[in-house]
Amino acid sequence: MVGIIDVNQWMAVMFLAFDVFFAILCAALACLIGIALCCCLPCIIGFLYAVAGQAGASDADISLLPTFTFNRRSLSPQDSQCCICLSSYEEGAELHSLPCHHCFHSGCIRRWLRINATCPLCKFNILKGDENV
Secondary structure, eight states: OHHHHHHHHHHHHHHHHHHHHHHHHHHHHHHHHHHHHHHHHHHHHHHHHHHHTOOOOOHHHHHTSOEEEOOTTTSOGGGOBOTTTOOBOOTTOEEEEOTTSOEEEHHHHHHHHHHOOBOTTTOBBTTTTTOBO
16 A cells, blocks of 8 residues: 555656646746747837838928928917927927828928828828828
């Protein structure tokens, strides 16, 4: 009987050791996947934009957009802030108006449109007209 008890104890210890090893392996794998996602997510997003045909606008396309100088009467108070840089428009600032009638600082929207040719607010595509992304 002493031999049977020893085998049962040995089996219990082996199963417990396997459970502990499996739990540590799963936790390490979950951490590895989390780190990989955090490091590779910008690359994945960039690849998806490239595959989806999300192209930026050329300087010639951007230069066709109307510009105007900001004054307090030109825009309503709720529209007097650039949603790209999140700063309020200063008196005399040069703004670009998109075909969807959203306005932005000229420098901010130029940088944005070179990467993505859509309005940051409503996703209006300035290259394709009324086709939204």
